[in-house]
Amino acid sequence: MLNYNFDWSVLWRKPYGELLLNGIFTTIHLSLLAWGLALVVGVLVGVFRVLPNRLTRFVGFSYVQLFRNIPLLLQFFIWYFVLPLLLPRPAQIWLYRNVPDLPYLMSVVGLGLYTASRVAEQVRAGLASCPSGLYEAASATGLSTFHAYRYVILPYAVRIIIPPFTAEFLTCFKNSALAMTIGVMETTGASYQIDSLTYHGLETTTAASLVYISITLCVVLFMSWIEKRVWVHGMIGRRS
């Protein structure tokens, strides 16, 4: 443990503090935007996978296979380096001229669509774990299909799905760190940048780790509070 002088001031000194703070904000809105996209696409694909229709099931299955079996890092590269080259020339020019922050946009799309494949799997598992008696009971009491879903099945499915969704959001949040490889200055990227300017990698990596740990902790605490609030008596699955 020699030859290393800790200088924690790199975390708040003039240019670096701002860099790190911006990085934290970027991590937060990047992962929230990607999560929004993942929810929309993922729920759609997840429902596709259980519909009684061969075509939609195949589409859903292919989507999940494609996005889950290619490393996220490579997906980022494809979105950022390859996709613009595949577009026709005018579209390329438009993209480079009019999109102010292409790396950021491509990170949102890449992370969102990747997370969607994981969300889809959770949606499918959640729907499959609803006992079919639930639907039968609902229709026996005279509810229409829509009302059965609205008042009986969805309230049940949503509660089942909350814990895995929390885990998936946290994965999405951690995966946002990969956006640094295509030049988005989020928390990890900022800490790496500060290291290459000051050679104080240990301090910046510690700071970045603390940021991730504390945000994860906040999300976990908040979601377990939500889980307790929406819990209904007689529902299985919640371990105390």
Next chain:
Amino acid sequence: MDWNVISRNLDFLCGGLFLTFQLAVISMVGGFLLGIILGMGRLSSRKWIFVPTTLYVNLFRSLPLILVIFWFYFLAPFLIGRSLGDFLSVIIAFVAFEAAYFAEIVRGGIQSISKGQMEAGYSVGLRYHQIMLHIVLPQALRNMVPPIVTQCVIIFQDTSLAYVIGLKEFLRRVSITDLREFRSVELYLFAAVVYLFLCSLGAALSSRLERRRSTGAPWFGGRSKGKTLLMAP
């Protein structure tokens, strides 16, 4: 399009794929062994075992892998005064990181075995480690196999992150080739196909094992009994 760029650089790329496999296998084995110890620690009734292992697992599970790689990259020169080299520091990071995920799989597997097995073992006079070794772990391992295979596929994909500290594994070599040849489309799509093919094999194996496990059929050969895939309501 000029697909010859692949065949021109095939040797170079295959070398990278070999390194990727090396990284993956070492991290799988190392991570799993450490994961068993951590997973059993998380079920311990002794506080001085339970608390540190739980802290370890939760700590690593709340950090992005890329940050863990940086950690060991920066920490080694600080602790031992010199750099460990790219390969070794990445390996340590992978093993330390994946062990946390394996620990959760092991914990789930052991918890899936009913308590009666433990009690039955004690009642015939076996010790804790004997029961674990001869009764609980063999059964638990069977339940753990599908998630372990899934985790191995994830590890295989995760090795691409060694890219960030410049280790010349598959993805890094693809991007080096791209810098030399300016053929992003062909090269990155080729890499995607390679990963897609290899990981799909792993995923298919995992779901096959899962089906076999849930029906109690033998893993290879023989027919599984009955339908198991649940359809929607």
